[in-house]
Amino acid sequence: MQYTEIMVRYGELSTKGKNRRSFIDRLGTNVRHTLHDFKKLDIKANRDRMHIQLNGEDSDKVISRLRDVFGIQNFSPSIKVERELDKVQATAVALIKEMFHPGMTFKVNTRRSDHDFKYDTNELNDLIGSYVLENIPGIKVKMKDPDVTLRVEVRTNGIFLSHEKIKGAGGMPVGTAGKGMMMLSGGIDSPVASYLALKRGVDIEMVHFFSPPYTSEQALNKAKELTARLAKYSGRIKFIQVPFTEIQETVKHDVPSGYLMTVQRRFMLQLTAALAQKRDGLAIFNGEALGQVASQTMESMAAINEVTTMPVIRPVVSMDKTEIIDIAQKIDTFDLSIMPFEDCCTIFAPPSPKTKPRIDKAKEYEERLDVDGLMERALAGIKITEIKVGDEFLNQNEQAFAELL
Amino acid sequence: MIYFDNSATTKVAPEVLTTYTKVSQQIWGNPSSLHKLGEVAYGLLEQSRKQIATLLGVAPHEIFFTSGGTEGDNWIIKGTALEKQYYGKHIITTSIEHPAVLNSMAQLEKLGFEVTYLPVDKNGRIDPQDVAQAIRPDTILVSMMAVNNEVGTVEPINEVARILRDYPRIHFHLDAVQAIGKGIENLLTNNRVDMLTFSGHKFHAPRGIGFIYKKTGRTLAPLMSGGGQEKGMRSGTENLPAIAGMAKALRLLLTDEEAKVTQQRAIRQRIYDHVVQKEKVTVFSPMDEKISAPHILCFAIKGVRGETIVHAFEDQDIFISTTSACSSKKHMVSGTLHNMGIDEKIATSAVRISLDEHNTMAEAEEFIKVFDTLYEKFKAINS
Numbered sequence: 001m002q003y004t005e006i007m008v009r010y011g012e013l014s015t016k017g018k019n020r021r022s023f024i025d026r027l028g029t030n031v032r033h034t035l036h037d038f039k040k041l042d043i044k045a046n047r048d049r050m051h052i053q054l055n056g057e058d059s060d061k062v063i064s065r066l067r068d069v070f071g072i073q074n075f076s077p078s079i080k081v082e083r084e085l086d087k088v089q090a091t092a093v094a095l096i097k098e099m100f101h102p103g104m105t106f107k108v109n110t111r112r113s114d115h116d117f118k119y120d121t122n123e124l125n126d127l128i129g130s131y132v133l134e135n136i137p138g139i140k141v142k143m144k145d146p147d148v149t150l151r152v153e154v155r156t157n158g159i160f161l162s163h164e165k166i167k168g169a170g171g172m173p174v175g176t177a178g179k180g181m182m183m184l185s186g187g188i189d190s191p192v193a194s195y196l197a198l199k200r201g202v203d204i205e206m207v208h209f210f211s212p213p214y215t216s217e218q219a220l221n222k223a224k225e226l227t228a229r230l231a232k233y234s235g236r237i238k239f240i241q242v243p244f245t246e247i248q249e250t251v252k253h254d255v256p257s258g259y260l261m262t263v264q265r266r267f268m269l270q271l272t273a274a275l276a277q278k279r280d281g282l283a284i285f286n287g288e289a290l291g292q293v294a295s296q297t298m299e300s301m302a303a304i305n306e307v308t309t310m311p312v313i314r315p316v317v318s319m320d321k322t323e324i325i326d327i328a329q330k331i332d333t334f335d336l337s338i339m340p341f342e343d344c345c346t347i348f349a350p351p352s353p354k355t356k357p358r359i360d361k362a363k364e365y366e367e368r369l370d371v372d373g374l375m376e377r378a379l380a381g382i383k384i385t386e387i388k389v390g391d392e393f394l395n396q397n398e399q400a401f402a403e404l405l
Numbered sequence: 406m407i408y409f410d411n412s413a414t415t416k417v418a419p420e421v422l423t424t425y426t427k428v429s430q431q432i433w434g435n436p437s438s439l440h441k442l443g444e445v446a447y448g449l450l451e452q453s454r455k456q457i458a459t460l461l462g463v464a465p466h467e468i469f470f471t472s473g474g475t476e477g478d479n480w481i482i483k484g485t486a487l488e489k490q491y492y493g494k495h496i497i498t499t500s501i502e503h504p505a506v507l508n509s510m511a512q513l514e515k516l517g518f519e520v521t522y523l524p525v526d527k528n529g530r531i532d533p534q535d536v537a538q539a540i541r542p543d544t545i546l547v548s549m550m551a552v553n554n555e556v557g558t559v560e561p562i563n564e565v566a567r568i569l570r571d572y573p574r575i576h577f578h579l580d581a582v583q584a585i586g587k588g589i590e591n592l593l594t595n596n597r598v599d600m601l602t603f604s605g606h607k608f609h610a611p612r613g614i615g616f617i618y619k620k621t622g623r624t625l626a627p628l629m630s631g632g633g634q635e636k637g638m639r640s641g642t643e644n645l646p647a648i649a650g651m652a653k654a655l656r657l658l659l660t661d662e663e664a665k666v667t668q669q670r671a672i673r674q675r676i677y678d679h680v681v682q683k684e685k686v687t688v689f690s691p692m693d694e695k696i697s698a699p700h701i702l703c704f705a706i707k708g709v710r711g712e713t714i715v716h717a718f719e720d721q722d723i724f725i726s727t728t729s730a731c732s733s734k735k736h737m738v739s740g741t742l743h744n745m746g747i748d749e750k751i752a753t754s755a756v757r758i759s760l761d762e763h764n765t766m767a768e769a770e771e772f773i774k775v776f777d778t779l780y781e782k783f784k785a786i787n788s
Contacts, residue, residue: 101567218444329621335466335636395448404424404449405456405652 033235072168172201189287412759474604493543557701708787
């Protein structure tokens, strides 16, 4: 069934008092971004609900995109018919027939915003319900908890029928919580942390460290591709790549192997904090989970965290690996994450990193290095890419292949 | 030449062969290699997978490449048995399956699995209620064909799916080898179907390539262990030229599918309308659109062996078959017809016409002309 309109109900934001208007505007913008390539849509974000007029665009495709937009509680695709009883009845039967199975129960729930319509709600419930009963043998009426509730809304510009309430992604519209920098490696955890940050309305910018020639172009492209997968939740995400080769080589050369990891991580966090300051980020997000690897003990976190006073938020900190993997599969990043490219965290991994590093030691070793100079050169070499839903990075030959396929 | 034996195999499409050759010559790296040649091959492999998934409206990670229909059926049936044997050892299938299914079942029976073979009615259809009644607490799999290869019956997939919604633990497999490009894809990717088998050479791709669909979340033990290709589910270096060719063949097949289906149905109807008038002809295929695929027509001329009919048409450069190619050389009576309750005497006279999108109405007219001549000739032996 091709629908003519989709009505969107907002999530938690309805409880947020004064900020309500700005939340709704933000959600409207996000929905427009997500649906940017459907040119004929007419999107109106009103105070109570958002109305998307399809004007002939494919409702199935629009619906599948809407499912991922944060800040939507649920939505109902509906069909607009003329304000005539027989039209309403015929469409009602067609809608219900589509999902009918023997023994199915239903009820009709009519609302009138136009009180001049010639039938009142009770009459309409009755007229439509009995017509459906007559024309679909085997269907039953049930007032409490039926299989299908057919909603009929009488407005001055037409009558709208819908029977489905599709669950939205919940959460908060991306951007309403402010901006944060996300440390994205390319593993399983950081994309999940990104997703959770987006879910609570954080507008994230990805910070990715790469160390050519120790890490390959493919590893960089993998991180970008992951970003593209996550962009479906917000429409677009900025991707910042930070060159890390010089720092890694220097640290490897000058720091004892037990502290390699700690010092490298301190650099990463400092660089991210510097980027956040420059770009108006309020916090840093990463994919650390407590106890997973050497850098993720509480002692390690404390030693690394010492370089900044900016909040470091770890959305997956207390999750088990299996829980993280479940989410990664749900958001379609798992397959990509497990692609076996070396990243900058594995390439100079010391044989036995300290699991309980001491801050004073880390600082002492850093005194041997030109920290400011190294930071400055890394920051001077950053490159920023804006990544949109559907962008592809891993398969550069897509065009050439399209001719073969 | 008129080729009416497309359910046996189809001719590789020239466009598909072009892809096959180009890939063999230019993208011959091993998709698992780390270097550039491997990377390009991997890219093409995944893009082929994505194209197939998109055409069927499923996710790319739900598609796994195989060597064809026989492997697909074997894998899904035995892989389910291996994976779920500790939940139960009971399987439900039908009595009219392809040998790839029936012989896999027979092997499992030797290993202690129990198999229920459902009967079919005179149209070759199972009764969904029989599925409901056959289900036991230890049932792990329901495996059935979507479209029968010998008479073209479309099985009641939606009805079975509805019953199985109450049994979420049971794997639901459809052998969809004859069902692709026949206007019923929406039945196949029905949200209760867990696994599907497809074979490339039935839709103008080369031999030796096919794929299965496995719904996310369903588990299947691999049968091919080795280097971990196909996410460890089906090891063996990927047959990339054939895979890319198959992705293209599927795209070509599903372009303007509706018109192609309408044409095949019209040709089949034309031949049916003609042969059914003959006194000695019995048609076995159901003609009701709701329960029949558009491309298969199975009938018999009383008193003439199927083999004789096939060769008589062959002399006139028209290629048809006795029931299915897989059983026809072994002089076996068609399993499907037998189970439809058809007398063996007439079943041995059965022949099958199977169409594809390239057959024309002119070929149907030519077939009818030849049919009439042969029918007169056969009077000498069957009157």
